[in-house]
Amino acid sequence: MVEYFYLITVLPLVGFLINGLFGAKIRNEKVSGIIGSLMVLGSFIITLLAYLNITSLPQESRSITIPLFNWITTGSLNISAAYLVDPLSVTMCLIITGVGFLIHVYAIGYMHGDRGFARFFAFLNLFIFAMLNLVLGDNMLLMFLGWEGVGLCSYLLIGFFYEKKFAGDAANKAFWVNRIGDFGFMLAMFFIFMNFGSLNFAAINAAIPGSLVPVSMFTIITLLLFVGATGKSAQIPLYVWLPDAMAGPTPVSALIHTPPMVTAGVYMISRTSPLFSMGPIKMEVVMIIGCLTAFMAATIAVAQNDIKKILAYSTVSQLGFMFMAMGAGAFSTGIFHVTTHAFFKALMFLGAGAVIHGMHDEQDVTKMGGLKSKMKITFLTFLMGGIAISGIPPFSGFFSKDEILSKLFFAGHYPVFAIAVLTAFMTAFYIWRLISLTFYGKPRYDEAHVQPHESPALMTVPLIILAVLSVVGGFIGMPHIIAPNFIEHWLEPVFAPALAILPEHHVVASTEYGLIAFSILVAVIAIIVSLKMFKSGDRLYAFSGGFYNLLKEKYRVDELYDKIIVSPLLWLSGIFYRILDVKIIDGAVNGTAKFFNSLSLDWRKIQTGIVQDYALFSVAGIIAILLYILLR
């Protein structure tokens, strides 16, 4: 069985090749869509088999390496293409292929009639392929292949509607910002190779206990890795690409925002957790950046009107939660939140797609309203997602978010905890603002021209499945005081090395109950306030002061980056080219040529052809020689 696990990645690759090379020849939406979806379903099934396979093993041996071939072999560099199947990678693969499959099915309906249908499915399959490599790679370089691969696929898919300029701009922005993060990732690899002589996760982890590598080196490595994570996972200061990424078709947004595309950074930290556990500073940096990002993005989300933008900033904010968990040393909690977030955020993005679809490409929530009766399934499923992200038990988001909060609290990070609670409040607030403005109240659109309609079954069935998962998905990670925490136990072997180093925090049961009650209270208040405020239209306009505008304009960070990075870069390149290169360096080259040219022009003038001149020169020469001899 094990020898067939490589098919997990091969199937989507085959799908990509079929649709990519022959899609234009197939010219049949059904064939392209079914091929694309079946390949992902196939790898989902094999992943399930892999899951069953490793659960049958004793806990300590739940780590299987599947070697494929030697990738780069030269000198001391020996990098193999090999997959690591362990609880962590299997969890991720299940999300990628499971949620990915639903998104594929949904996309068959959503992309119906698009000229680039086959191209779209080719890219989707390539995206799945890249994500799977990211999580399955048994060494950093193969992970980097997937890492860059998902970057490429977001580029391709964000720029899918390439005839629109903003799509191209957004695609480039995504790639460039990601590349800045990759710069950190690459440097981290160099440092790791220098210190551990390998890029293989198992080899690195084995070398850490008792190694002579100084603590400062771990700090450098992990901070560089974190730079990579901020790029991919849209954290401060590199989050700016993600909100623009909604230029792509909606199923893409769902795919970018949920399975390990943006959560790749969280996964990477999980995978390298032993490195992060060594010595101080780094975990705190991760936590604080996560906390700031979560808060900042939530404040922006409150003031956005574009349904996809609200969800995009919501993702940035939720990612901040995951990083807070990572920073607090709650690795499995972070992965748990990755999982539940994948369910409810995919659900809401696809739901938003259904709304946009039904509203004939309207994305502004202030121009919607009253859709609940016209799009019943979309409304109900979206509601499930909304309740889940707000943190109402027993919906999935409650368990994961609550556990992050409790881990922060018991680890003694009270300021971070306080901001996290505030952010949780805002989360419920902006999501219910979205729900109120979209589904409740009276229609604010032109009813004569726009007739909202429910989407076809191809789109609603994935919504229903995701809604069910959003409701029950949390049971895999119940608080200890209530029931055994399945996911924590399941991931234990992966995080054991790191947790052995980190300090353990004592959980007080009575306090934990208190925290749970408190966080439910916060969510309920936020929902009630939000519903009251927005049921009948966008009341925020009533006090649209300067601060509200600042939020609406996203703190003008894009403009700031334009001013301090983009413009100087363009200016510098202009100076380098027009002055340094053309005038100075090439000027010197041409100057040398001109010098000899003019020298020969001047000297040519001596050759006048007049005999008297030549006689004069001869006489002058003779006199000079004579003088030299006499005066010597």
Place this chain on the structure above:
Amino acid sequence: MNNILSILIFAPIVLGIPILFFGKNEKLIKIYSLVISSGVFGLSLYLFSIYNAANPDYQFIERFQWVKDFNIFYQLGVDGISILMVMLTAFIFPVTILGVWNSVTTRVKEFYFLLLLLMGALFGVFLSLDLILFYMFWELILIPMYFIIGFWGGKNKFYANLKFFLYTMFGSLLMLVAIIWISQYLTPQLGKFTTDYLALKTVSPYIPEAIQVWLFVFFAISFVIKVPMFPFHTWLPDAHTEAPTAGSIILAAVLLKMGTYGILRFSMEMFPLIFMKYAWLLALLGVIGIIYGALVCIAQKDIKKLVAYSSVSHMGFILLGIAAMTVESIQGGIIQMVNHGLSTGALFMFVGFLYDRRHTREIADYGGILKTMPIYGSLFLVIVLSSIGLPGLNGFIGEFMILIGSFNSPLLNNHTYTIAATTGVVLSAVYLLWMYQRVLLGPITKEENKTIPDLNFREIFASSLLLIFIVWIGVYPNTFLSKSEASVNKLIQNAQTIKTNLIKLP
């Protein structure tokens, strides 16, 4: 086939001569050239298959005395480094001929004759093991290249051509001085005046430093101009921009490699100590070239010029890899020479495809043509990505090996070079994807662009040949790395041994 190397060199040259008598049948000339160059590629494949990768020494050596009085030898041999250069050369020519099939319409027979002459001469450069023989081939390259730019070049070709010719000639003359000087200087040690490279390199490392420095510099200047290394690069954008497509492809894909090959083969092997002493300078200028070239690229308005400046940036990586002198970095440098040949050659070919259709190289004249040329756009993107260094494609393998090798280089002993060079990875994405966006994405703004025909079968086929290797090296570089590994190991070990020997001496 005992003289397979000679056949490689002279088959294209000799079999090119009949083209001159073919008359006006252009199709026949093209087919004939394609057949000859493909046949030579086939021969190089055969050489590749019988080359013994485990043996680090020169193989298939041919040697006979050429000029008796001066002990100049006609001496050829191939090792793990040159075999990859030979393969690259042999591969690029048939692909180029196929790719530019209809681009040349005047003086057709002269064009193809010169191409085949160039092909043979390039083999000569990579296979010569006698300094005078090497010099002859090195200079012979200039003649076909001069005519290719001069006859079939663009508007500004006279200026560009003269600059290219004089600039590189200036370097070559210094090399000639150095060749005579070193042969003369080592006459007592060797018992005779000789330009036999294999004999010279055994004693040249022990020349007193004061003299060795000058020899090193004279050789090196000639090589770094060819690379071209910052700040000796300004001939390149002009020559590239004015050359016809085939000229640009070959110039970028193979001719530039003569410089880096020369540094590896001659500078490092003949003067290892001086090389190690000044490696930091080479690395520094390489890194400056990476960043400088990339920044200058951002400001370009002409696609061809942009690709030309990108070469300055990419060749900087190769220089860094060589200067770092670790197995990984030199191996990376060698594979990157091949990669640059494939990727930049392909970029020029694709610029040529556009130029053939629209007769403009201005980025601003395009925009949105992905809609009219979807196949072109897709293939072009893969090539751009390979040039950017996307993992899974060839460029990444070379860049990664160079960077990780130079990072841990005991010779450079400084992480700053690599860290600075790594920014090139970000910058290359900036200028290439921005170019891609301005040419292919967005709405179509110009009427002429609405009807550009997409690539035809021949063009797709020619670019697919390049793409096969772009993917191959990205996925399984070991096919090629394994060929050069032994020779690179030996090169580095030799240098180390000489260094320890010299330290032992009082």
